[in-house]
Amino acid sequence: MKTQNSGRSTRCIYLGLACLSLVLHLFLAFLCLSVLQKACVLPTSSSSSIPTRTDTQHCRSISHSSSSSAALPSRKLPTIPQSEDDATEWENTLIGAGKGQKVNGRTKLEELFEHPLYNLPRPELQDDDWLLRVKKKEHSGDRGSEEEEGEDAIDDDSQGSSASEEEGYDKMSWTSAMETHPPWLRFHLGISRRELYDRKDPNLAQLTHYLATQRVLGAVQKEGGTQLKLLVSFQNHGQALLKPMKQSRDAETDGNLFYFSDFERHNAEIAAFHLDRLLGFNRIPPVVGRLINVTSEVREITTDKKLSRTFFTSPVGNVCFYGQCEYYCSSEHPVCGRPHQLEVSVAAMLPDLSLAPRRSWRSPWRRAYSRTKLAAWEKDPAYCDTVKQRPPYSHGTRLLDLIDMAVLDFLMSNMDRHHYETFETFGNETFLLHLDNGRAFGRHSRDEPSILVPLQQCCRIRRSTLLRLRLLSLPSFRLSDAMRESLLRDPLAAVAPLLSEPHLSALDRRLAAVLRVVEACQGHHAEVIHNDVEGYDQQPD
C-alpha cells in the first residue's frame, strides 16, 4: 500500500515537471517570434504603419538568407532621376562626362572653355535682343505688389509690341520663373539676336538630358526636306527632330556618289552640334544621340498612316520602315532596328514659326546640284566682289557670318549648305542658323577645298573666329582632342565613338588648311581680319 502511494506521487511530480517544461517552451517560442517580428516592423515616421513593398521584401530576404548558407551579395540598382536637379548628375554618370584626362583638376575641354577667347566681354543684351519676350499675367495695376512672381506667358506677338504690352513686360520676372518651365521652353526663352544658346547656361545639360530620356508620346514624319526624318513629341508639349541611323559610323561615302546623292548621317548631326559649340558659334540647336525602340516608340504610337504603311519585318527578323520622301524612302533603303533598337539623333526644335518666323536665304555660294553645270562662283574668281555689293552682304556682319559657316562646313566637309536661315524679328543684324548638317562627316580621307571658297574669294574673317581657330590648332587645345572629349558626353558614345579617329584627325588637317588660306589672303590683301574683339590683343598661347 505504502509503495503504491509513493509510486503515484512520483508520477505526479514527473507530470507536473513535464507541464512546467511545456509552458516554459511555449513561452520561449512566443518570445522568439515576437523578437523576429519586431525586426520587420518599420520605424514609422508618418501616421501609416503599413510596411512598404520594399520593406516586406527586406524581411523576406532576411528570412531567406538566414535559411540559406550562401546569401547573394546585395546589388545597387541604378535610380531614375526624380527631378531636374538630379538630371545633370544622372547624365554625368550615364554618359561619363569628365571622361577626359584632367590637368590641374580640369579636363582639356574645360580648360578650353575657360580660356579668355571663349569668355570675351560682350555688350549686355537689350530687351529687343531676345527672340521671345516674357510677360507677366498681372495687369499693370498689380505692378509692385508682393505677388509679382506670377506665371509668365510668352509674348506671341512676334510683329512687335504695343505700348500697353510693353508695360506688362518685366525683365526681372523671367529668371525667377524659369525653374518652372520645361527645358525646351527655357531653351526657346534663351535665344537671342547673338546666339542660339549661352554655352554656360545650365539648362543646356538639362535640355540634352530631356531629349535623351523623355518618353516618346507621338511620332510623325516631318514634312520639308528630302530625306526621312521624324517629328516626335514628349510630355509638356516638347518636340524634337529625329534622324535615324542609315549607315555604320565608319562607312565612307562612296566616291562615285555626288554630294547631292549622299545619305544623311545621324552622327553627323550630333558631331556638328559639338563642333559648332567648340568653335564658339552656338548656332546649331542642341542635338543628342539616343537609342529608340522602333516598335514601341514609333510603330505602335504613330498616327501617321503613310509612315505606318512602310513598316515591315526583314528576313533576319529586324523591324524596319522607310517612310515617304524624295530620297532613299523605299524598301531598298530601309531604316532597321536590331531587332527593335535603333540609333537616332534627336535635335531640339526651334520655336514654332507662328511664334518666331524665320527667313530662308539662298547661299550665294550654293552648289549647282547638277552633274554637269557649274555655279557662278565656280567660274568667276572675283565672285565675292559682286556679292559684297548686294544687300544684305553689302553692310553689317552677314558676309563674316557666311565665312564662319564656310569654315564650319569645310572642317566637317559639308557640301550641302544650299540655304541658311535667320530669325525674321532680328532683321539683318543677327546670327545665321546652321541647320541640317546630316551630310557632313561623309569622307575623312579627303578634303573639299571648294567649301572654303567664300573665305578664299572674299579674304575676310572675324578676328574672334581666327583666334579661336589658332588656339584649336595648338597641341594643348587640339581640335581633335576637344571634339573627342566633347563627343564622349553624348549617350551614344557608350555604343561606339560618335566620330572615328580618321574623322577626328581630318579635323586637325582641315583646320591647318583654313589657317593657310588666311595666311595666303594676308599675303595679297589688306584688311583680311575684321576686328570684332577691340582691345583684345593677346595672341593665344
Ligand SMILES: Nc1ncnc2c1ncn2[C@@H]1O[C@H](COP(=O)(O)OP(=O)(O)OP(=O)(O)O)[C@@H](O)[C@H]1O
Ligand atoms: N531643329 C529644328 N527646329 C525646327 N525646324 C528645323 C530644325 N531643323 C531643321 N528644321 C527645318 O526643317 C527643314 C528640313 O530639315 P533638314 O534641312 O534637316 O532636312 P533635309 O531633309 O536634310 O533637307 P534638305 O533635303 O533640304 O537638305 C529645314 O529646312 C528647317 O527649316
Ligand SMILES: [Mn+2]
Ligand atoms: Mn539635308
